[in-house]
Amino acid sequence: MSSDASPAPAKTPVTLREVASLAGVSVATASKALNGQGRMTAETRERIRETARRLGFRPNSLAQSLLRRRSFTVGLLTNDTYGRFSLPVMSGISDALVDKGVSVFLCNVEDDQRLGQLHVDAMLDKRVDGIIATGKRIDRHLPVDLSNLGVPVIYAFTQPDPGAIAFVSDDAGGARLAVEHFWRLGRRRIAHVTGPASFAVVHTRAQAYRDVLTENGLPIMEPLLGSWSEAWGHEAVKKLFDGKLSKSGGEKPDAVFCGNDQIARGVIDALRERGLGVPDDVGVIGFDNWQIVAEATRPPLTSVDMNLAALGREAGLTLLSLVGGEPAAPGIRKLPCRLVVRQSCGRPPDG
Amino acid sequence: MSSDASPAPAKTPVTLREVASLAGVSVATASKALNGQGRMTAETRERIRETARRLGFRPNSLAQSLLRRRSFTVGLLTNDTYGRFSLPVMSGISDALVDKGVSVFLCNVEDDQRLGQLHVDAMLDKRVDGIIATGKRIDRHLPVDLSNLGVPVIYAFTQPDPGAIAFVSDDAGGARLAVEHFWRLGRRRIAHVTGPASFAVVHTRAQAYRDVLTENGLPIMEPLLGSWSEAWGHEAVKKLFDGKLSKSGGEKPDAVFCGNDQIARGVIDALRERGLGVPDDVGVIGFDNWQIVAEATRPPLTSVDMNLAALGREAGLTLLSLVGGEPAAPGIRKLPCRLVVRQSCGRPPDG
């Protein structure tokens, strides 16, 4: 009388045993029928499948995992609660894995060693197939020891253990992208305003900046190190455009390459306040391509994008191949950045 | 000779059977020893415990879950890939659960129904104990059907199904906090600049704004609806301070309550550009307390904080009690906001 063709409401999950019994076969046969294994008449197989469908049968992953020693889960460790860096990374990882039926345990360990151990233990207990570590800084370790865990580990946008596999952004390449873009636009007095010396990327990018200038025979203006804030961008403009610029001659910059988008925002605002036009008088390029900031600047900010989602995807895929038993050479893989051109540095080079 | 006291490297996890065999007892006894169950000599119990410790034994969660019908896992569904709203919520949830040994599956379903179904099925297959749904908008449904799943579901900062349990921020209360703060500071001509009409919170907050003004006998200036951007903040200032303000008399506002921090930022910048002092001439309050924005404005922005982490924590705890079998009344629980006072609206009322 009732609609027995509709999938069951699954108040309590239906087991293989129930399917088998309703189809009048053993659980072994039922299992084989549903997995396309074993030999049986097409009629039997179809009958079992139909029964399973009708009952809304879905195999219990826990039981499968126990048997297969493979849980189709991975752990994602991060110490970045709010940040905008690890989020795209995480999203990329998740993207790469969901299609393979792999679920992700998200574990925020803050900077707390105890919490880290807690999470790692929990992940191991739950028999994750692998672990990905990510964080808010590429030059800092997570507060956990991931060596010798018995499962594959991949580092993404965080400092790896020696001998591990890591994916990071190519910051030097990203900086080159920016400075070379200025060069191609005809800018010749290019300054660099960036964050504090305690960040490794500050030095990486600064060196790339110097390299490009040197290669092209341009004068090097010593990079200005400060903080990652708008306020520092303001201040830096004062230093760049007020003072007599030491040895480099005293001419004012016609371009500023900034260490992040907030600094760039400060720089642009400060330039406008002192009557300098962006991009006409001075071009500005930021770093991170933080959309909400880059698009709120006037004019909208050209910025280097680290392709973090792609980085995460790559990390996820690599972990999967490791789990599958394929070998992979240890080392740090740098993934290229890309320049997102908006309006803060003049017309595109091919324009 | 070798350091057999150090925990095993756990290349392959050690099982209870191995512990038992090394301790010279049956697995049953070993299990009871480690769980504090059963009866045995203190000596036996300690010997088993010591063996387990030495081997670095950790029980296989999969096997435990299979038996207990409880996986100590919950699924977290979100459609917010990058947002700053659901991140604190997620963090709060995770916080609340980690201490109880519960791990969280993070599932980003974007706005894709297929992806949603995929994730929900995967979670169910993995026998999550419960599901929490969160999202980027409090007035939109996730693209999934979570009714009648067979596991408890909680909604946090997203639109719930009817009859479900949900936690949301008390937007009306938050708006009251802001407007009443202005009132206590002696501001009497309070404007409201907010986002687009398509957002439910825009109306909720606007109504609360009107209510407070009415209660205190202040003139109502019709809320200005626009977008959530800095640019709109700029534009709104133009409308507020240039035009003849319709029926409300023409006097200029001495306070602006903004729908979010970006609008507030635009408002503050625009006020400064036209020579109006903040907070001396005009007070400004934002919404969301997005730290990085609130602290970059000059002066730093007073803003309404939705306490999203606390909201997440509450949701997590409630889910757990539901999983534990305790009943809970359906309905929407509004959690209070709090006002984070910085420097954009003058000295504190008690100053």
Add this chain to the structure above:
DNA sequence: TCCTTCTGAGAAAACCTTTTCCCAAATTGC
């Protein structure tokens, strides 16, 4: 007709842990 080969399907072990009985030995009570 008898032996071999194939076919379809079931029994049972395995994955790892917990828990409920159950039993032999030791202890207690009288």
Add this chain to the structure above:
DNA sequence: GCAATTTGGGAAAAGGTTTTCTCAGAAGGA
């Protein structure tokens, strides 16, 4: 000294699935 109880510990089932073996019957060959 004998029955009743307590003590210490083990055997086995359960949880749900997969996979390997095994086996009865049918089909084919001689």
